[in-house]
Amino acid sequence: MKIAHLGHSTIYLELADNTKIIIDPYIDANLPEMWQTNHLKVDYIILTHGHGDHVAGVFDLIKHQQPTIIAVAEIANFFAKLGQKVHGMNIGGGFDFPFGRVTMTHALHTSSLEYEGQVHYLGNPAGIIIEADGKTFYHAGDTAEFMEMDLLGEDYEIDFACLPIGDNYTMGPKQAARCAKRIQAKKVLPIHYNTFPVIKQDPQKFIDLLTDAKGIVLPFGKIYEI
Ligand code: NI
Ligand code: MN
Numbered sequence: 737m738k739i740a741h742l743g744h745s746t747i748y749l750e751l752a753d754n755t756k757i758i759i760d761p762y763i764d765a766n767l768p769e770m771w772q773t774n775h776l777k778v779d780y781i782i783l784t785h786g787h788g789d790h791v792a793g794v795f796d797l798i799k800h801q802q803p804t805i806i807a808v809a810e811i812a813n814f815f816a817k818l819g820q821k822v823h824g825m826n827i828g829g830g831f832d833f834p835f836g837r838v839t840m841t842h843a844l845h846t847s848s849l850e851y852e853g854q855v856h857y858l859g860n861p862a863g864i865i866i867e868a869d870g871k872t873f874y875h876a877g878d879t880a881e882f883m884e885m886d887l888l889g890e891d892y893e894i895d896f897a898c899l900p901i902g903d904n905y906t907m908g909p910k911q912a913a914r915c916a917k918r919i920q921a922k923k924v925l926p927i928h929y930n931t932f933p934v935i936k937q938d939p940q941k942f943i944d945l946l947t948d949a950k951g952i953v954l955p956f957g958k959i960y961e962i
Contacts, residue, residue, distance in 0.1 A: 786847045
């Protein structure tokens, strides 16, 4: 499983069977051209929730291809109405896709999208577990810390977790470090920080708080293989 951090909460995954997945596509103007949403080829887009800083990139991606959008039912319905291929799910449910299994987990946050001047409330936010290539990957989405994270640690052997550390909109470094312990992740990538002034954080301080997990900061667009 190849993993790249494309800024904010955007993660690109490339699997052994060549399936290409992007999670929460957002702004990419500063990335090399190959990573920009008007060039990037993907088979699936997975969305954790409807906020613009997780969904804005979808509108460029779908201009030049027809990826399947995997999201909570309300978001899937929203994109189905725009003519997109979708697969709606809901929290607690998993599905075996050709590339592997996707499970939607709880996230403690909100979910809405302003589109063409109207605010759409898009169900509950989610986290995502992907089991593929013999590895388990967790993207927490935007979330506060919650105690059921302990169950994720019990149910899964999480090889790689993406956890928001920005504070203000999500958990901050202290809670995210405790979350890493709850889910017993082997490796943790901090996400959702430094994009805006209110979520300014030093990722090294978060990494220093980790007790068992290994913290990793990836330069945007660098491929990391687990
Ligand atoms: Ni959000
Ligand atoms: Mn966000």
